[in-house]
Amino acid sequence: MTAMEEPPPPTTPASPTAPVVAATLHDVAREAGVSIATASRALNGSARNVRAENVARVRAAAAKLDYEPHLSAQAIAKGSTRTVALVVRDVADPYFSSIASGVTQAATEAGLIVTMAVADGSPERELEIVRTLRGQRPRIIIVTGSRIEGTATRDTLIEELSQYRTAGGRVVLISQRDLPFGTVTIDDRGGSAALARALLARGYRRFAVFHAAPSLRTSRDRHEGFLSGLYGSGTPAPLAFETGFTRDGGYEAARRLVERGAGDVEAVFAVNDVMAVGALAAFREAGVLPGRDIGVAGFDDIGPAVDVVPALTSVAVPLREAGLNAMRLALSDDTTAHVPLPAQVTLRASTPQKPAP
Amino acid sequence: MTAMEEPPPPTTPASPTAPVVAATLHDVAREAGVSIATASRALNGSARNVRAENVARVRAAAAKLDYEPHLSAQAIAKGSTRTVALVVRDVADPYFSSIASGVTQAATEAGLIVTMAVADGSPERELEIVRTLRGQRPRIIIVTGSRIEGTATRDTLIEELSQYRTAGGRVVLISQRDLPFGTVTIDDRGGSAALARALLARGYRRFAVFHAAPSLRTSRDRHEGFLSGLYGSGTPAPLAFETGFTRDGGYEAARRLVERGAGDVEAVFAVNDVMAVGALAAFREAGVLPGRDIGVAGFDDIGPAVDVVPALTSVAVPLREAGLNAMRLALSDDTTAHVPLPAQVTLRASTPQKPAP
DNA sequence: TTGTAAGCGTTATCAA
């Protein structure tokens, strides 16, 4: 299996482990009748220093042989790759896929290839992934969604990323904070605070909050932000219900609230939209009509928020922007900047203006 | 910048184009006091033929230097990579991200890395992507979502993929058909036909169909499938409204139907859920109450289908399964099999049983 | 069981 004399057309449906064999620069050079160095220059290097005729020859040969440069070979020869590695918790989750979309777009514009790995919510897996990723020698590593605090692997992860950066790699974190890397965050606290004020302005005074475990930073920030927005309004302290960060969590919390008696609660803030949507369903089933008997607000402004009945008041977060900014940050010279993205309150029918008492 | 004498800690925040420098096998070997070949064997090769003591030595050295094998170097030395390249139209679209999720999971289980590229709906871009991808020499290329027919680039794409396969690569297409590659499809026709029959069984007789341009294969298949399910029932031919494949498209078609007078239509089939959801909104706004005045059904069974009011009748498609099966197919020895995945009718409140006349 | 050395497909340096 050394060199080959012809354009390389194997015949049988090769086994799944067989190597993918393709035309090499060597083949192109031979076909064009020039040296391999010239071929390299004409194709991927400084075509300036190659006679026009040879450039044409080489290009033609490449086209004829359907040549594509072997990226791995280029990577090791050049000592650097053109890839950015993206770690997400779950591709199927719109939260992450929106971010991924932004990252991919910005990367493509910069001529970079993105490889994606899914951490699946496990910090161990996440660590393992970052390790493997380093084997790719990507220019950039973007980690998003690891927002669970207090795990031991956390420190190891930071260690690993620091080393990668010391080695010349770029690290950007999305929706983390207080870590010594470039960071893009969404203003969960500010958004929640603004929501609280908007709700006050609409006449609501007595609240309940559906939140997740406080180790989930996002949930905690939104919860605390909401409280801070209420600060100074003289309203009673909101009831707090801890539950899952999911639709079912919201559903379950709403049931609990109803069982307890929801009469004294004017509005519920669920720390994300899917929870809010679950709550909507539970309230409706219990005969408590959302938007009339009780206000409901969420966070994220997912697409369906507008199609649920009543349309859901929420806080829009610029997820794609977060991805775009992460790439921008990675390509900038500031390795440790913090880019906060504003969240935007969007009032809808689920929290109508309350009539003056 | 040749060799280095110490564990490699550069200092300054390197420029975004600087190479990522990391410990090499050479460093590990030196640290462990063995030859580079032994180090290679101990770490990534047949550790069996290495004295246990040396294995330990090498492992320790690797850990100390935080060594990760350079994947590109391995790729070119071994002549094959462990990556699968996935082409999607849009990561942010739940349709594709669900598929991506399945692909990623199966790939991870098989020890493969997935790199993702986004074609953005442009056939030219798609072709370009497949070209670049070939440079990665992936073991597998999975293309999903290019379902627009009749473009000239289409043939070129097939050509390109054929060549890749001839070179030993695996190709799997998702939701395409009649192409000489491994293929995973979702049974759009069958699902729509089953939906039609289910609706007949619930007493509906007069239908309208909201569909997209017939060049969009998915739309056409669902439309035709629906008609075939009606076949022989003696019902009048459904009205057909061509519109966008989006929420706004569904909204707009519903408005048109209402303006025309919807009195003689008992149920609407929108060829996907977001269209159906848009239609729901338009009907409600026009005072035509979905689920009472008119039945509405969609396709895809997206998550929010159950939270919309009334809950939407739909056809569930196993998107994650499609991704998983695509990987399975790619790893199997059958390079050209066709795996059809069944779609499942899910009846909900948007199409209640009609009272007997 | 180990080490030497010849690749793998590129790029980059250096003469010519």
Add this chain to the structure above:
DNA sequence: TTGATAACGCTTACAA
């Protein structure tokens, strides 16, 4: 402007 040739980081005969 070109062509030899030495890297790049790794794997893998082949010998020892």
